[in-house]
Amino acid sequence: MSTQQPLADWPLKIDMSVVWGDMDAYQHLNNTVYFRYFESVRVELLRESGFIESMEQDGIGAILRDTRCRFRAPVTYPDRVHVAGRVREIGEDRFVMDYAIWSEKLATLAAEGDGTIVCLDYRAAAKAPIPDSIRARLEGYR
Amino acid sequence: MSTQQPLADWPLKIDMSVVWGDMDAYQHLNNTVYFRYFESVRVELLRESGFIESMEQDGIGAILRDTRCRFRAPVTYPDRVHVAGRVREIGEDRFVMDYAIWSEKLATLAAEGDGTIVCLDYRAAAKAPIPDSIRARLEGYR
Amino acid sequence: MSTQQPLADWPLKIDMSVVWGDMDAYQHLNNTVYFRYFESVRVELLRESGFIESMEQDGIGAILRDTRCRFRAPVTYPDRVHVAGRVREIGEDRFVMDYAIWSEKLATLAAEGDGTIVCLDYRAAAKAPIPDSIRARLEGYR
Amino acid sequence: MSTQQPLADWPLKIDMSVVWGDMDAYQHLNNTVYFRYFESVRVELLRESGFIESMEQDGIGAILRDTRCRFRAPVTYPDRVHVAGRVREIGEDRFVMDYAIWSEKLATLAAEGDGTIVCLDYRAAAKAPIPDSIRARLEGYR
Numbered sequence: 001m002s003t004q005q006p007l008a009d010w011p012l013k014i015d016m017s018v019v020w021g022d023m024d025a026y027q028h029l030n031n032t033v034y035f036r037y038f039e040s041v042r043v044e045l046l047r048e049s050g051f052i053e054s055m056e057q058d059g060i061g062a063i064l065r066d067t068r069c070r071f072r073a074p075v076t077y078p079d080r081v082h083v084a085g086r087v088r089e090i091g092e093d094r095f096v097m098d099y100a101i102w103s104e105k106l107a108t109l110a111a112e113g114d115g116t117i118v119c120l121d122y123r124a125a126a127k128a129p130i131p132d133s134i135r136a137r138l139e140g141y142r
Numbered sequence: 143m144s145t146q147q148p149l150a151d152w153p154l155k156i157d158m159s160v161v162w163g164d165m166d167a168y169q170h171l172n173n174t175v176y177f178r179y180f181e182s183v184r185v186e187l188l189r190e191s192g193f194i195e196s197m198e199q200d201g202i203g204a205i206l207r208d209t210r211c212r213f214r215a216p217v218t219y220p221d222r223v224h225v226a227g228r229v230r231e232i233g234e235d236r237f238v239m240d241y242a243i244w245s246e247k248l249a250t251l252a253a254e255g256d257g258t259i260v261c262l263d264y265r266a267a268a269k270a271p272i273p274d275s276i277r278a279r280l281e282g283y284r
Numbered sequence: 285m286s287t288q289q290p291l292a293d294w295p296l297k298i299d300m301s302v303v304w305g306d307m308d309a310y311q312h313l314n315n316t317v318y319f320r321y322f323e324s325v326r327v328e329l330l331r332e333s334g335f336i337e338s339m340e341q342d343g344i345g346a347i348l349r350d351t352r353c354r355f356r357a358p359v360t361y362p363d364r365v366h367v368a369g370r371v372r373e374i375g376e377d378r379f380v381m382d383y384a385i386w387s388e389k390l391a392t393l394a395a396e397g398d399g400t401i402v403c404l405d406y407r408a409a410a411k412a413p414i415p416d417s418i419r420a421r422l423e424g425y426r
Numbered sequence: 427m428s429t430q431q432p433l434a435d436w437p438l439k440i441d442m443s444v445v446w447g448d449m450d451a452y453q454h455l456n457n458t459v460y461f462r463y464f465e466s467v468r469v470e471l472l473r474e475s476g477f478i479e480s481m482e483q484d485g486i487g488a489i490l491r492d493t494r495c496r497f498r499a500p501v502t503y504p505d506r507v508h509v510a511g512r513v514r515e516i517g518e519d520r521f522v523m524d525y526a527i528w529s530e531k532l533a534t535l536a537a538e539g540d541g542t543i544v545c546l547d548y549r550a551a552a553k554a555p556i557p558d559s560i561r562a563r564l565e566g567y568r
Contacts, residue, residue: 016301020327021174021320023167025219030163031465031490032458036305039457043304043361064457068494077167077327158443162469163462173323173348174316178447181315185446185503206315210352219469305458307451309503314447361451 006102006109010084011141012041012048018079028074034111035069038099041085042117045097049137059123060131065094067115072108079105087141093127094118095138148244148251152226153283154183154190160221170216176253177211180241183227184257187239191279201265202273207236209257214250221247229283235269236260237280290386290393294368295425296325296332302363312358318395319353322383325369326399329381333421343407344415349378351399356392363389371425377411378402379422432528432535436510437567438467438474444505454500460537461495464525467511468541471523475563485549486557491520493541498534505531513567519553520544521564 007013016037024030046052046062055061075081082102089096094116101111121128130138149155158179166172188194188204197203217223224244231238236258243253263270272280291297300321308314330336330346339345359365366386373380378400385395405412414422433439442463450456472478472488481487501507508528515522520542527537547554556564 014301017298019320019324021166021172021323024163025165025167025169027167031493032163032461035458035461036303039305040303047362063500064497066494066496067457068492070492071490074489078331156443159440161462161466163465173351174319177316177319178445181447182445189504205358206355208352208354209315210350212350213348216347220473305450305456308447309449309451309453311451316447 007082007084007100010086010100012044012085014041014044014083016040016081016083018075018077018081020077023077026074028076031069031071034071034101034113035067037081037083037101038067038069038085038113038115041083041099042097042115045085045087045138045141046117049141050131050134054131054134055122059121060128061120061122062117063120065116065118067113069099069111069113071111073103073106073110075101075103075106075110079103081110085141087138088114090130090135090138093129095130149224149226149242152228152242154186154227156183156186156225158182158223158225160217160219160223162219165219168216170218173211173213176213176243176255177209179223179225179243180209180211180227180255180257183225183241184239184259187227187229187280187283191283192273192276196273196276197264201263202270203262203264204259205262207258207260209255211241211253211255213253215245215248215252217243217245217248217252221245223252227283229280230256232272232277232280235271237272290388290391291366291368291384294370294384296328296369298325298328298367300324300365300367302359302361302365304361307361310358312360315353315355318355318385318397319351321365321367321385322351322353322369322397322399325367325383326381326401329369329371329422329425330401333425334415334418338415338418339406343405344412345404345406346401347404349400349402351397353383353395353397355395357387357390357394359385359387359390359394363387365394369425371422372398374414374419374422377413379414432530433508433510433526436512436526438470438511440467440470440509442466442507442509444501444503444507446503449503452500454502457495457497460497460527460539461493463507463509463527464493464495464511464539464541467509467525468523468543471511471513471564471567472543475567476557476560480557480560481548485547486554487546487548488543489546491542491544493539495525495537495539497537499529499532499536501527501529501532501536505529507536511567513564514540516556516561516564519555521556
């Protein structure tokens with residue numbers, strides 16, 4: 001990975017300024033903030049793939065089943081981070097996303113992670129197959 | 143105010159352990175956390191006065207119009223705080239709450255604040271008079 | 285105020301994308317987030333005026349004494365906000381900032397607020413006069 | 427596991443009231459809050475095992491290397507949660523903790539997780555062996 005084009009090959013990317021108040025008493029970003037970053041890129045994908053629309057129309061939505069993060073470098077204010085996401089696997093009723101966070105100031109990968117998102121029929125309160133139209137769009141974010 | 147019975151005369155009170163992760167890089171509680179504490183006691187009042195029920199049944203709810211906080215002492219982990227609330231004034235379509243936060247470790251008042259809550263008809267998207275049954279219950283929290 | 289150049293005359297400004305996870309169960313930005321926005325612009329001023337440097341060198345820092353917010357419009361994801369700050373008054377050992385938050389999606393002022401910041405000699409644990417060099421720089425942010 | 431004595435056999439436990447403001451727009455606890463809960467029990471262990479003291483005296487501290495969470499049930503306000511932690515493995519320069527969150531209202535396990543904590547010589551900015559006195563105390567939290 002080049003420092004010139006960090007995360008250039010990832011289909012989903014958000015750039016954010018690091019917020020001073022997201023640091024904790026150790027004077028670097030609190031661990032929960034990395035998961036907040038992951039969430040922001042996940043919500044982007046849910047919107048772009050049609051899950052938000054589907055939730056409103058048919059009650060077919062998405063729910064986070066599990067997630068994890070490997071912290072690689074402590075991020076501090078001021079900095080600018082690039083948060084990237086992509087779809088790694090798509091199953092019958094779930095898919096897996098990879099995440100990565102790049103620090104401009106450190107010029108390095110600050111964290112990597114992943115998470116499983118399950119398709120849920122909120123009306124039936126049961127897992128549901130991923131609708132075909134959403135599945136097709138998810139394929140575009142591999 | 144006695145250190146033995148801090149905030150003893152306030153009608154609403156919540157006791158909470160201070161969470162390490164709520165401290166910021168200055169190694170004391172971040173200013174936003176005081177407003178989170180105020181919110182917790184406000185939500186208690188909204189439940190007990192019937193605003194939550196009314197919101198679900200008739201779309202008559204409450205919305206925060208303004209709030210402020212006077213910070214008196216920096217709170218640090220570990221500590222236990224007592225967060226108190228009471229109704230100061232009740233108007234036609236709004237009421238004012240007072241808040242106070244007591245630190246057990248410091249044995250002093252850590253913060254004081256207040257806020258105006260407006261009664262809102264969410265269906266009409268307009269201010270609404272406070273329903274009589276709720277008003278009567280709010281009177282009990284002065 | 286024109287919708288074309290919101291907050292154009294304010295000396296300090298930060299643009300931020302609204303984060304989905306900053307919404308609460310009412311599905312708009314939680315009230316504490318407005319204070320987090322105010323903090324971000326305040327920290328910018330503390331850096332630019334020399335308070336951060338002074339804290340590291342001489343233990344002369346700044347501490348928030350009080351703050352308030354008047355909520356004008358509920359902000360929702362996705363949106364982009366402009367957070368502005370300026371110095372309103374400078375006293376012997378304190379200064380007052382005004383804050384404003386503009387919503388691009390709503391094309392309106394979402395909130396206004398202010399806060400008093402006190403100059404503190406952390407080594408002596410006592411209020412201190414604002415150093416002249418900092419005072420001169422604060423004047424530039426009126 | 428009995429609903430009468432949830433997590434009874436775990437050596438570290440914190441009870442907390444669920445805070446309304448920790449719910450997100452899906453109207454249940456935001457995923458980052460589970461990691462905040464894990465952190466609270468981890469910080470307890472760091473204090474009780476001597477890592478906080480060691481950090482202040484010798485610059486030998488602890489840093490989170492990775493963590494994950496498996497979400498099992500959505501937690502909503504009002505509720506009371508029991509957050510438990512224990513030491514699973516102790517290596518030369520790191521140890522692994524398990525976490526669990528029990529919901530009183532749901533009478534079920536809301537989440538499970540784990541995380542690796544690395545011993546760090548902050549002065550040398552390098553991994554360091556876990557000091558013997560801390561290691562002995564960590565053994566007591568298996």
